[in-house]
Amino acid sequence: MPGVGAGVTRVCAHRTARQLRLLVLPLLIALLAAGCRSEAALSAHDERVQVVTTTGILRDLVSRVGGGRVAVNSLVPDGADPHSYEPSLRDIRDVVYADVAFSNYLLLEEQAVIKALDANLRAGVPNISLAEGAVKYAAEIIPLVEDVSLDSIWLGMRVRGTGAAQGADRSSDVLLSATAANGPGRTLAYLTESFGNPSFYVDSGDGFDPGNGYRDDTATLPPDAHTHMSWAFTKPGVYQLTMRARLAIDPGTAPIPLGEQSFTFAVGVDPHSVPGMAGAAVLNAGHADITVDLDERRLYLFADPEGSGEANQRVYDPAHTVIEVPNKALLEVPGDRRFRFLGRPGTQVYQLPQAVLGKHVHGEIDPHLWQDVRNAISYVELIRDTLIGVDPQGASVYRANASAYIAELERLDTYVRDTIAQIPPSRRHLVSTHDAFGYLGQAYGIRISGFVTPNPATEPSLADRRRLTETIRNLKIPAVFLEPNLAARATTLTELAREEGLRVCPIYGDTFDRDVTTYLDMMRFNAESLRDCLTRAEQGRNQ
CATH class of the missing domain: 3.40.50.1980 (Nitrogenase molybdenum iron protein domain)
Known part of the structure; x- marks a missing residue:
């Protein structure tokens, strides 16, 4: 036929x-x-x-x-x-x-x-x-450690438990849907992807439609995952957002209900004076997630207010917890048309920013083992x-x-180690596009001093730029490293690099290109780029 x-x-x-x-x-x-x-x-x-x-x-x-x-x-x-x-x-x-x-x-x-x-x-x-x-x-x-150096709480979404009793596996979907919202303004949750494009998950401004299964206000996560998220509120006051969780195992069958819960936000107001929440715990710093527990079939907040790591996260009951969105989280809507969903350019919204820009759903272990x-x-x-x-x-x-091949890799391991050892110890700092180099740092003695993901659609806040500038100046960092498939669009980073007299150098993380086509080439290139950019920049400053 x-x-x-x-x-x-x-x-x-x-x-x-x-x-x-x-x-x-x-x-x-x-x-x-x-x-x-x-x-x-x-x-x-x-x-x-x-x-x-x-x-x-x-x-x-x-x-x-x-x-x-x-x-x-x-x-x-x-x-x-x-x-x-x-x-x-x-x-x-x-x-x-x-x-x-x-x-x-x-x-x-x-x-x-x-x-x-x-x-x-x-x-x-x-x-x-x-x-x-x-x-x-x-x-x-090695564990994947989040950047918890933000000025306000970092709030994401997470899935815990295996869901084995319900038949879940790695192809299953956990559907986390907003079903209701109360407050003086709109509530929005979205991701800013690597090149500044927003992906929407919650927008209370257009209502919540049970007739379509809440598909329009749903985050879809694999089991054992968690994701970065930005949260925006258009007016000060107290907000309540109701979330419903379901487990989708087979496209031909109805999702399994996992519970529903309301979460309270104090936006630009005193979190200790929220009506009906006297004595409630206040989350205003560190790392927290709206969490779906597959095994317990319920939703809660899983948080580490001190920002000291996964081992210190614990469960918070949403009925007795307030998430604070402080006045310092008040930001102007950028001029880029892609962010008009937040309001007119120049108007102000309260926003809890995602810790690392870019679509980045992950688990608790850094996956970049190679x-x-x-x-x-x-x-x-x-x-x-x-x-x-x-x-x-x-x-x-x-x-x-x-x-x-293993014999070649063993020689490569020695070469990478010896090449990076040529960098003066005080200059072994890596500031890169995203959190993909923890294994490189641990294995070869490079300190991961920051993750910088390009976002040309919006200027970083003054606090963001000040924090990065202080890091660069305090550590006397001479260069930042960008992955070639992202570097061409990293306008904000390259501008900051020019202002601070930094070199912008290439490094490969997840993918090849026309210049680097094998794993051996990639690891040699990364080692040499680190050595050349960090060492020669140091020599140039000393001349």
């Missing part, structure tokens, strides 16, 4: 991820089998092991181990951000015909990428989460053993390739 094949070819080329999710999976697979398979002449003429990875970095590691016995495709293209990429129909085709799949996971990838794997892999195909599995091969993991080469070696060992399990006849090839 040539007409079917041509039609599917057009679908493969042009359907977006959003349209894809509207298709019925069995029909999709049938169409793919009819058209996309013939288009690509897949396994009919290719007897290699078909491997799909989520990122280009994992693709490179698998290619080195698998050699000529494997054909590897990555879902996230080079230059794209795995935190936000959504798979295309062509990506789904690669998943359907894969013999093995490798993801990083620990919530590195956009949830749509994980769902593409879990929903479309054939039964029995190994689906390996490398960051988690590599722990059995001696990989070391920034420590020793962890990459653990990845390679797990990849080797997985490929042997899929293709036992190639065992000797996989072992030989892995052994040779």
